[in-house]
């Protein structure tokens with residue numbers, strides 16, 4: 001299914017609301033790195049994100065080592081950053097808070 005990518009102005013405006021995320025132009029997405037007390041905390045966080053990602057039908061690219069979780073959000077159906085990534089990032093921030 002095709003999804004429209006955000007234009008530069010819309011992306012800049014969205015990123016103002018997501019100070020813990022950085023736009024990666026090469027990856028065409030946004031990144032956040034989180035650290036937790038230990039693996040159980042990190043994996044518990046990932047489990048919560050997995051449930052909301054599945055419900056939204058929008059899935060992160062991510063990498064976990066012990067207590068660290070690196071997340072990249074990009075929209076394959078847009079070949080770039082879309083509102084779906086912004087919405088998921090906002091929800092991830094709530095879970096992480």
Ligand SMILES: C[C@H](O)[C@H](O)[C@H]1CNC2=NC(N)=NC(=O)C2=N1
Pocket residue numbers: 001057058059060073074075076077078
């Ligand atoms: C068929 C299904 O709706 C699509 O493949 C969804 C699933 N999850 C997805 N996740 C992400 N990150 N980008 C997508 O384009 C995407 N598309």
